[in-house]
Amino acid sequence: MTSLSPDLISVIVAVFNGIDTLQQCIDSIAQQTYANKELIIIDGGSKDGTVDVLESNRDKLGYWVSEPDSGIYNAWNKGLSQAKGEWICFLGADDFFWDAQVLERMASQLMTVPPDIRVAYGQIMLLNNNGENLYPIGEPWQGVKERFKQVMSIPHPGLMHRRSLFEQHGNFDESFRIGGDYELLLRELKEADAVFVPGLIMIGMRQGGLSSSPANSVESMWDVRRAQKMHGLRLPGFFWVMAMIRVYIRLILWNLIGERMTRKFIDFGRRVKGLPPYWTKT
Known part of the structure; x- marks a missing residue:
């Protein structure tokens, strides 16, 4: 990870052959009213035109690369090595910020989060393959805290990780194919607390990813x-x-x-x- 920039939010996106959805993801980040942000995109060597989308959006990207990787956690770790923000969130190319005020509203809440709290999250809206809203997921931390030690009970897309979480616990474990986000958060939340921001839908998340079959x-x-x-x-x-x-x-x-x-x-x-x-x- 590179040197810290106070109040900067880093958004790291992993993509592989994401031409159908990547532009919406990029636009949703570029259109945020919160100015102090950076967008980092790690492409796994796409062959479907994704690289053309990245080339045409160079002015919106703080950093991007297209090269083979070993999976989403390897890609996110590459992004972490470039991130300068105090708070960092991770998306897939199928995800997008729910509206233009998401980061501004979240940033105002992050300013009040105690230094010993290193995870903050809102809700995500589940969408079907046609882009239709299903329902939001994400509950207050105190209601899911004990359950989290057994199952993934908080939504990871758009979840804010304080930079010091990675400095203390390290990066994503790349030996996981699907559960690496849970394992990373478990390092922190098996003993520490998280903050839930009520009334804030962070991300629209299309269903049909790795864990859906x-x-x-x-x-x-x-x-x-x-x-x-x-x-x-x-x-x-x-x-x-x-x-x-x-x-x-x-x-x-x-x-x-x-x-x-x-x-x-x-x-x-x-x-x-x-x-x-x-x-x-x-």
């Missing part, structure tokens, strides 16, 4: 468990066990009755519990 959901849950073991949590907790049972039921149904019927069945169960539909909408 049943097989990848299983891998994601085992990544979470590996992270817990790394940090002294020897036994899985109730929330992790229940989440894993749901993942395996979904995988079994997917193979037995097909994807379409499984999606309908799961969303029927969500409606019974008073939750909005998800699986038939994505």
